[in-house]
Amino acid sequence: MESLIDAIGALYAEMDRQTAAFAAASGLVCPPGCGACCLSPAVEATVLEVLPLARWLVHQGQAERALAALAESRSPQCLMYQPQSEDGTQGRCSVYGVRPLLCRLFGFAAVRDRTGAPRLAACWRHQETLPEAVARTRQVLGSAPDDANAMDVPMFDTWALRLSQIDPHYGTERLPINEALGRAVQYYGLWQQMQG
Ligand code: SF4
Numbered sequence: 001m002e003s004l005i006d007a008i009g010a011l012y013a014e015m016d017r018q019t020a021a022f023a024a025a026s027g028l029v030c031p032p033g034c035g036a037c038c039l040s041p042a043v044e045a046t047v048l049e050v051l052p053l054a055r056w057l058v059h060q061g062q063a064e065r066a067l068a069a070l071a072e073s074r075s076p077q078c079l080m081y082q083p084q085s086e087d088g089t090q091g092r093c094s095v096y097g098v099r100p101l102l103c104r105l106f107g108f109a110a111v112r113d114r115t116g117a118p119r120l121a122a123c124w125r126h127q128e129t130l131p132e133a134v135a136r137t138r139q140v141l142g143s144a145p146d147d148a149n150a151m152d153v154p155m156f157d158t159w160a161l162r163l164s165q166i167d168p169h170y171g172t173e174r175l176p177i178n179e180a181l182g183r184a185v186q187y188y189g190l191w192q193q194m195q196g
């Protein structure tokens with residue numbers, strides 16, 4: 001289990017390096033304090049993706065409290081988000097270093113169109129605040145393959161596949177993030193108990 005979670009962490013570090021390079025090449029950057037995407041009720045993760053987060057909660061002694069909050073919550077929004085403005089669009093992730101795959105790629109990655117070519121999945125805040133960078137990036141990705149390769153855009157499907165291959169059993173089914181987290185905390189806690 002520990003080596004499996006370490007392998008996920010190593011993949012996340014590689015993913016972060018690629019998204020950072022892509023951000024620098026594209027000019028895409030999040031406005032300070034923005035957390036609007038964390039408000040979405042559509043954030044999903046596999047159990048595998050949130051195992052690093054589950055381990056972190058257990059090691060911090062926060063697992064019981066998190067499980068109770070997850071059981072009580074009727075909100076589809078991620079319980080790890082800490083809103084810092086009235087409308088909630090400003091805020092912070094309380095578990096940033098161990099956040100799952102979608103949270104690492106959102107706004108800085110592409111999906112494939114029907115021909116297999118990358119299409120930037122720009123977030124609405126980037127489209128609003130950085131229309132020129134979004135347009136330029138879309139143009140580069142849609143142009144000659146060499147230009148697109150030079151920008152080296154992270155692909156959602158490639159990273160999701162690489163991650164799921166670490167453990168297909170827990171790495172395939174996508175669940176609402178709170179549900180995935182609850183299952184991951186229970187799974188990790190059970191494994192720890194079995195270790196005595
Ligand atoms: S990805 Fe978009 S919504 Fe999310 S923090 Fe960045 S700018 Fe805000």
Ligand code: SF4
Nearest residue numbers: 038078080081093103
């Ligand atoms: S884990 Fe963090 S980044 Fe991801 S949705 Fe929750 S608060 Fe946002």
